[in-house]
Every structure is written in C-alpha cells, then in structure tokens.
Amino acid sequence: MNDLTAPRLYNEYDRPHADVREFLARIERAGELLHVPHADCNLEMGTLAEAVNQGGKSPPALLFDEIPGYPKGYRVFSGATNSMRRLAITMGFPVPNHPLDVVRAYRDRMKNHEPIPPRVVKSGPVLENVLRGDQLNVLKFPVPFLHELDGGRYLGTDDLVIMRDPVDHWINCGTYRVMVHDARRLGLWISPGKQGRQIREKYFSQGKSCPVLVSCGHDPLLFLAGGNELRFGLSEFDYAGGHRGKPVEVVHSEVHGLPMPAHAEIVVEGEMLPGEFAPEGPFGEFTGYYAGGKSDQPVIRVQRIYHRNDPILGMATPMRPPSDFSYSKCVMKAGMIWDEVERSGLGGVTGVWCHEAGGARMLNVIAIKQAYAGHSKQAGMAAASCQSGAYLGRFVVVVDDDIDPTDLFDVMWAICTRCDPAEDIDIVRKMWSGPLDPRIPRGATSNSRAVIDACRPFEMLKSFPPVARATPELRKKIEEKFKDVLSRC
Ligand SMILES: Cc1cc2nc3c(=O)[nH]c(=O)nc-3n(C[C@H](O)[C@H](O)[C@H](O)COP(=O)(O)O)c2cc1C
Numbered sequence: 001m002n003d004l005t006a007p008r009l010y011n012e013y014d015r016p017h018a019d020v021r022e023f024l025a026r027i028e029r030a031g032e033l034l035h036v037p038h039a040d041c042n043l044e045m046g047t048l049a050e051a052v053n054q055g056g057k058s059p060p061a062l063l064f065d066e067i068p069g070y071p072k073g074y075r076v077f078s079g080a081t082n083s084m085r086r087l088a089i090t091m092g093f094p095v096p097n098h099p100l101d102v103v104r105a106y107r108d109r110m111k112n113h114e115p116i117p118p119r120v121v122k123s124g125p126v127l128e129n130v131l132r133g134d135q136l137n138v139l140k141f142p143v144p145f146l147h148e149l150d151g152g153r154y155l156g157t158d159d160l161v162i163m164r165d166p167v168d169h170w171i172n173c174g175t176y177r178v179m180v181h182d183a184r185r186l187g188l189w190i191s192p193g194k195q196g197r198q199i200r201e202k203y204f205s206q207g208k209s210c211p212v213l214v215s216c217g218h219d220p221l222l223f224l225a226g227g228n229e230l231r232f233g234l235s236e237f238d239y240a241g242g243h244r245g246k247p248v249e250v251v252h253s254e255v256h257g258l259p260m261p262a263h264a265e266i267v268v269e270g271e272m273l274p275g276e277f278a279p280e281g282p283f284g285e286f287t288g289y290y291a292g293g294k295s296d297q298p299v300i301r302v303q304r305i306y307h308r309n310d311p312i313l314g315m316a317t318p319m320r321p322p323s324d325f326s327y328s329k330c331v332m333k334a335g336m337i338w339d340e341v342e343r344s345g346l347g348g349v350t351g352v353w354c355h356e357a358g359g360a361r362m363l364n365v366i367a368i369k370q371a372y373a374g375h376s377k378q379a380g381m382a383a384a385s386c387q388s389g390a391y392l393g394r395f396v397v398v399v400d401d402d403i404d405p406t407d408l409f410d411v412m413w414a415i416c417t418r419c420d421p422a423e424d425i426d427i428v429r430k431m432w433s434g435p436l437d438p439r440i441p442r443g444a445t446s447n448s449r450a451v452i453d454a455c456r457p458f459e460m461l462k463s464f465p466p467v468a469r470a471t472p473e474l475r476k477k478i479e480e481k482f483k484d485v486l487s488r489c
Contacts, residue, residue: 016092016244019125019263020077020217020312023090027061032086034060040068041076041153046146049078049317049324058083062324063312067142073310074142078317080158080220081328090220091243099331099406100351106335107342109243115234116241118250124262127251131305137183138302141216141266141313147284151294152179154283155186155216155268158314158325160226160236162213162258163199166206171259172196173236175227175316178214178300179280186214186300187280188272189292191434192445193391195232200298204274211256212272212300217265217314222248227316227325228332229388255303265311269304276301286329286359287392288320291438322356329360336388337364344382348375352383353405362394365405373458377426380451390432397452402467414454418464424453 017023027033034052039045045064053059061079066072081090084102088095093105131137143153156178163172174196179187190197203210215222221243225236237259241247250259253269260267280297282290316325333354341349351367354360366383370376380398383389389396399405399414419425433440433447440447456464470478479486 016221016246017089017219019219020080020265020314023080023220024063024077024312026089027086030085030089032060032083034062036062036064037066038068039064041070041142041144043145043148045076045078045144045315046317046319049146049315050319053079053082053322053324053326059324061086064142070142071310075310075312076142076144076315077158077217077312078315079324080314081224082324083327084331086220087328087331090224092245099353100404102331103334103338103352106332107338110335110339113239113242115238116244116247117235118237118241118259119247120259121249121251121262124249124251125308126260126262126264126267126306128309129305129307130254131307136302136305138180138186138268138305139183140305141307141311143180143313144315146315146317147319149290150283151279151281152181152187154178155180155313156188156214157318158216158223158316160213160215160218160222160261161188161190161196162215162260163196163210164258165199166202166208168233170233171235171237172199173215173222173226175223177283179283181278181299184302185278186268186270186302187278187297188212188300189280189283189295189297191391191436193432193434198232200272203272207274209274210272210298211258212270213253213256213258213260214268214270214300215261215264215266216268217312218261219248219263222261223314223316224328224332227329228336229391231387253304253306260306264306264308266305266307266313268300268302269306270300270302272298272300284319285436286318286321286323286326287362287436287438288359289436289438292435293442295435321359326356326360330354330356333360333364333388337366337383337386340386340388341366341379341382344386346375346379346382347371349379350401351405355408357408358394359392361392363397364389364393364395365397365399365411367399367401367403367405368455369401370455370458370461375458376453376455377451380426380453381428384428384431384449384451392433392437392447393431393449394447395450395452397454400455403454411454415452418456419452419454423457426451426453
C-alpha cells in the first residue's frame, strides 16, 4: 500500500472533522475560505457563486454572513468541496498534486471500504432549537433565490433528503432540490429512476404518506455521498461512515423517527401526501439550462424544524458549468466509475475523468492499457452503464494510457487521430436520462450514448505510426541546454 491508498489519512489531522464548523476552520487554515459579508439572498449569492467559480483557477469556498434581513451569524456556505484541496480535506486524503491523485486515492480506498452504520445518539447540536406548530417557518433562514429565471427560493441544494424504504427499511439520503412554496410547504423535485423517487412511489402506491427529512448544512462528506449514485440499498450514512472510519452520529426525529445527522445545522421534518402536488421550478440546472421547466411535484408539509444556534445553510448552485460543486463532482464520479468498472472484473484502467463541461456526467473519459481485442469497447460500455455513470450520460471516450484523461486537448487529439468514426463509435439507445436533459423531447426520460473508442486499434498496436514527439530524455537535455532561450518564451 502506498501513501495514497492508506485508508483514512486525514492530512495533517488525525481524525475526521466532527461537523461543518470544524471543516470550515480547517479549510480556513488551508487558505481556502472567503468571507463575504452583506450579500443579499436575492440573486446576489447565486451570482457571486457564478462569478467566483467561473473566474479563476482555484476558486475558494464562500461563507456569506451579515445577510441583509437576517440575524448576524445566520450564514450560507457555498462550494464546500469544490477544489482538489478541499476535497482531500473532506475525504481525508493526502494533499494532491494532480486531479487524478484524488481519483486514484478514492479508487484505492474503495478496495478496502467497509460501510459503517450510523450510531444513534440521544442528543446533538441539531436539537439546540426545535420548532413546532406556530413557530414553523422555513423562511427564518436566508434561503437563496439563485438565478433570475428560477421559480422560487431553494432551501435544498446542498441537502440530504432522508427517507426510509417502507419495504426493506433501509435509509436513503439523496441530494434533490427543494423549493420553498411558503413558510410550511416545500416542493421536492426528484428525477425518474432516482432511489428517493422509487422509495416515495412505494409509499404512494400503498396510499400512504411519505415521511421525509431535509438536512441542509452538514459534514460535506454527506453531500458527496448524497449527490452521487451509490448502489441501491446502500445507505449514504453507512457509506460516509466507511470513509470516516467511524459512524455518523444520528438522532431520531420527533415525528417519524427518521435519523438526522446529530451535527447538522438545519433539518426540516415533514411528510408528502399521495395526490398532493404543487407547481415546482423552473430551476437553473447543472447542464447549464432550465430544461426541466415548471411541473407539478409532491409537496412536503413541514412538521418540525431543528436547527443549531447561528445556523449555516449549505448552498450548491447548479448553472452553466463550472459551478460551485462541478469540480468535486468530476472527481467523485471519476473515482466511483473507476471503482465500479474494476468491480465488474475489468483490468487495465489507468485513469478516469468526468469533464466539467459535461457537468461531470455527459463527457466521461476512461484510459486503459489495452491487453486484448475488445478491451477498449468493454471499458467504454461498462463506464457508460455502471450505476455511477449511467444517469444523464452522453459521450464516453476510451483512450490509451499515454493520454491524460483530464486533459481535453489530449483527449481530442486521441479522438481526431485514433478513432475512425464509422468503425469506432457505437450508439447505445434508450439509456437512463430525465427531464433535465436539454436535448431530448419534453416528457422523454431516456437518451442515447456515443461510446467513442479513441484507442489505437488493438490489431494495429504494433504497426500504429509512432508519435512525432521528442523522447523525454532528448527533451530534457535540450531544455536544459537552452534554458535561457526557453525562459524568455
Ligand atoms: C447539487 C446537486 C443537486 C442535485 N439535485 C437533484 C435534483 O433536484 N433531483 C434529482 O433527482 N437529482 C439531483 N441531484 C443528483 C442526485 O443527488 C444523485 O443522482 C444522487 O445519486 C441521488 O441519490 P439516489 O441515488 O439515492 O437517488 C443533484 C446532485 C447535486 C450534487
């Protein structure tokens, strides 16, 4: 095991952060946090998230405070995991030098990852304030209105929507958008096929209401777990516990006995009644469009609100990428696809990257060292259809191991020179997509995939023309000799 594979190495820290506050202190020490006073939740926070994340190489996380109309200390936190360093701190990996370091560390840890179920505790900071009856008002928090064409204010973006499967009784936590209808009613949008939607349908098909918690502001590791596809039946709490090396602490909610993170900042408890719908959306989404439009979606009737003193609301702002979470999604998706493809039995993978231009879903690249004819096609098909790579995909590109999958120029060069379109591009129809896909007709929920084999054909490996590039030794020698010239370029 090298140092990247050691499980639960918490950088300079010897234990996982307890909550979002300790995480904030850690990223502040790492120079990765920007304090932003006086930004209004009406469009200013969303637009600042856009400007910061589209403006430079390594955007910091943003902590909004002194928000007009709200008590000082009521804060909003954007971009928690959206850099190589913050991701490494979140996951407890050594500080990386290259994006693939984090992806590889994730893949390597998953070889030994054992889910750890949450530990139920009687109390926790989330219970510092428990609101019932007339006190219920989700707008006591600085809920942002993110983009100009949105249909409302969104409490849930960096959230965990927690539900119990009524048949198998496992707990699913998914990140799904949650719009505010009014002080005590929320709209929840879940795309067809998502596990939370399957669970909700089980309640509704039996004519039962569906109990639900919405946690907003928690250990960013839970956001990474909730926002990426895990295998059906694996609770995100158990998955996150496995990464922490210790259980996530949860307390049971008052009304439905659902587990909520004991250190969460804000948790809303409620239920969705079968047949009760209200217009939800539109919402600017991660593909860069308002494709889902406005539609009737189930309503959460709020029954309790739990929150810490001076609560910190998490915010993740989907938009034309890059966004305040798209980088972290690239890394997580890439690690998960690499892990799943290898679990399917395929060897020889040397790297995976899901590009931000494709929202970390629509342009995924897998690099392999070819070992047999058909290897590259097998890799492409597996990456296109595994659980973490299946939803709303579009293009999967397979490249040889001399190509850096994170480098779009390198990838495009491989496509241009090693892929014969008629021979090497396969179209797979009727794959998992959904209303957020801007290219498919409204109402459709499936799309097609292009699996682009941009590897040298296996049969031509020996005869493929050599690459016209100096050998590393020659390059080094000449660069050394002419370093004065080169330093002036
Ligand atoms: C910031 C963010 C927002 C998301 N919003 C939604 C959403 O509104 N609806 C949805 O179905 N999926 C959304 N997703 C994707 C889901 O979180 C993801 O597919 C996750 O795997 C769903 O959980 P599940 O697999 O347990 O269903 C979002 C992801 C992120 C990171």
